Amino acid sequence: MAAPNSKKSNNETSINETSLNEKSALRHLRPIFRFLLPYKWVVAAALFALVLTAGINLSLGQGLKQVIDQGFIAGSMAQLRGSVILLISLIALMAVGIFCRFYLMSWLGERVSSDIRKAVFARILALHPSYFEENRSGEIMSRLTTDTTLLQSIVGSSLSMALRSTLMLIGGVIMLFITNVKLTMIVLLCVPMVLLPMKLFGRRVRTLASSSQDAIADISTYAGEVMQNIKTVHSFNRQSTELAAFDGEVDKAFAVAKKRIMQRSFLIAFVIFISFSGISFMLYSGGVDVLSGKMSGGELAAFVFYAIVVAMAVGTVAEIYGELQRAAGAAKRLIELLEVQSEILDPAQAQSLDTQAQADVIEFTDVSFHYPSRPQQSALSAFNLQISQGETVAIVGPSGAGKSTLFELLQRFYDVSAGSIRLHGVDIRELSLHDIREQMAMVAQHPVLFSADVYHNIAYGKEGATQDEVSAAARQAYADEFIEQLPDGYHSFLGERGVRLSGGQKQRIAIARAILKDPEILLLDEATSALDAQSEHHVQAALTELMKSRTTLIIAHRLSTVMHADRIVVMDKGKVVANGDHASLMQQSPLYRKLCELQFNQPSASV
Ligand SMILES: Nc1ncnc2c1ncn2[C@@H]1O[C@H](COP(=O)(O)OP(=O)(O)OP(=O)(O)O)[C@@H](O)[C@H]1O
The missing domain is CATH 3.40.50.300 (P-loop containing nucleotide triphosphate hydrolases)
Structure with a gap:
């Protein structure tokens, strides 16, 4: 059996050509939104829950400020109790919001990936049979299963996390400015230091993710072929050759995956380091202001709270950015498959067949x-x-x-x-x-x-x-x-x-x-x-x-x-x-x- 890579087709419509346009990878996710359209009310409810939880989360910083300034520093037991009750009520409301958001988003993920699976299979059934000579069925299968599963996790969780983090990021920065401008400037200095590597590594992760998917498709095609021809393999005593060839393919896929996870690990670690270093420096500077009486303890606490919210949001976006890139690769492959036109089509106006006609059958x-x-x-x-x-x-x-x-x-x-x-x-x-x-x-x-x-x-x-x-x-x-x-x-x-x-x-x-x-x-x-x-x-x-x-x-x-x-x-x-x-x-x-x-x-x- 030949090594799987040697079988790649040169056909233009071939699904092997999945290299992504670097500049606009995320735009490949856009067509997936059309699968969300039928569920626009669920999307609206999920978005409402998302905005609600983000809003409450952000208001917790103000709650914290109240507890410290009104309760501790003013020394009022009644005010402390009142602030804590308010805080708990907000947290309870947020829990309800999180339940709705999580349930609705996951539901959408499952629903959309099921719909995409159905649409892809319907397309496969309608395609001209020779399409399957030009494209290996293992690759098509990988689209139907792996790629749709990837999208399911994207719509179901990553997208929701990305939206939530973006909201928290924007809201957090606004609250930071409201709380203290000088300290905010220190935090914002860290932002370009975080965004730059994200952009740089994101591109590499994207390309590697696409080759990683292809390598996995190669493996499954190879294993499928060997299983189908298992008797031939045994008759010719080629088990060890097949094993070695398969091991080679698996190792190749692993090597690509290793590169990808290395890039991502580095990206995440770097972003977290920069973010938290900035927070530490800001803490020092804020501490000096509290000591000199320019700022209340509650304000500093609220500021730290918002800074952590912002840092976590940036960290999440960085982490999810890579995943979104991966999903963009999957989406591109799925949309390609959905858009392949059958070369054998029904005529615009079919004639009816008269089996009694005098002509030859x-x-x-x-x-x-x-x-x-x-x-x-x-x-x-x-x-x-x-x-x-x-x-x-x-x-x-x-x-x-x-x-x-x-x-x-x-x-x-x-x-x-x-x-x-x-x-x-x-x-x-x-x-x-x-x-x-x-x-x-x-x-x-x-x-x-x-x-x-x-x-x-x-x-x-x-x-x-x-x-x-x-x-x-x-x-x-x-x-x-x-x-x-x-x-x-x-x-x-x-x-x-x-x-x-x-x-x-x-x-x-x-x-x-x-x-x-x-x-x-x-x-x-x-x-x-x-x-x-x-x-x-x-x-x-x-x-x-x-x-x-x-x-x-x-x-x-x-x-x-x-x-x-x-x-x-x-x-x-x-x-x-x-x-x-x-x-x-x-x-x-x-x-x-x-x-x-x-x-x-x-x-x-x-x-
Ligand atoms: N799917 C295909 N793609 C490309 N070439 C093909 C395909 N199927 C058949 N051919 C080629 O077309 C020619 C005619 O093949 P065909 O299968 O019709 O012959 P046949 O007379 O039925 O042969 P046999 O008796 O061996 O089945 C052969 O040269 C063959 O190699």
Whole structure:
């Protein structure tokens, strides 16, 4: 397996390109606010609680001044009691405010990240399938999970902390000025000394955070691939190579993270040191004023209180700034994904499909096509083929001839580069994607089954299928017998930790699914690997059932299939090279003769 970094795509829309514009990283958080819009009343309530708690917090300084000046220094017990009661009432009100703020903000964080997750997944489902060839699914998964979780913590806590700290900072500075101008100037001197390194280190943290996220995505992709191919790894005894390669990736991610946390630790320590040094100096200077009677003890206490409030606010902002930068990286990646446009879209005004139309069911006219990732190499060129209603057409050809590509294009997973494909006389680009796919069912060479039970896998063929329909389809596909024998019958779980089915059994489940869909057109890709005689017999019987009265296109790997087809199309290098029945092709097409010998394992003479 290649090292993950080597697989990065060069595509412009690739999500690998996540380097952040240094100057305006935080602007990437802006689009996230649109997810807050539906909850504007919750946001308003949370903001109200935030302003209330900040206001009360700031007024505590005045309370403190009262307690000291009126209570202690004036020596009045009654005033002391009154001030303390006022203080406790304020604190109680603040506690209620903190509860509301914390609950509402966390609620918003959870809600918004859930909404973003849903929106991203909806986008993923709507994207053209080739997007997933250009971008690794591990990276997309990381967006769906890690990035949204990061945003959840940002909206749920960091943003609230940042807002609160900013309010406290502004309010604290105003209160400092009101209390004592000279001492305030000393405190303010420290501000540029704090802000400058914040800006400097913030930029580095931001860049490192983005590469840290990418490195983690690389790790999960790598681990996922190894797990998927675990048997190959074991067969070739490559565990230690894989382990070493994985360790290398993890260490790389760790090295990036280490740099990031080093920058952040340094930033936090520096900011705290400067802030508290300033406070100490200010304390000294204020102490001198109290001793000389220029200032009351209560005023100094209130001043210290506000200075600590301001210092803590600056410290919090410094700490959260890095986190906001990280979130900006996550937001940018998520918004990129949300904004990717599908290359395969429904037409503005879809035509309706008339299945009774006289035209051929399927018509390929001068179709040329190359895969987006291989612009230089044509998969099909000037390809022509007409298939009429109810016809069974077998497609044969050497590997790479373009047989599977036909199926991909028919389902409009890609658009043709030139020419056209028509269904009942209508260009498929003028039909809705839903209509095109509703007409067809595909049984793949290696059918993909979901990690769910057998029932779900068959019922996937038709929305809202009833139990009776599912079992009828299974019976028609000659699958009910083996399904009944599974440990939990139709409710046996398939997939990673479920029952393992043989190739033939999987195919029959896929056939049952297709029968349930009851499509007009069938796309069959026969299994290349030979099934045992009994499975072969069952699969053949199931296929015959499925093909009854439908138009069928079948990529044939078995002699019996070509013999039963109405017509055989021989393909080579993206073109039709011969067309006819078995006997005529044996006469006319050297390639067909050769394929018969090799592919069907039959000497041409005996066919
Ligand atoms: N997703 C893809 N991206 C890029 N190139 C592709 C893709 N799928 C197929 N190709 C290329 O397009 C050409 C036609 O491939 P296709 O899979 O249609 O051939 P095939 O006749 O079905 O072969 P086989 O019998 O081996 O499955 C080949 O050169 C193949 O390498």
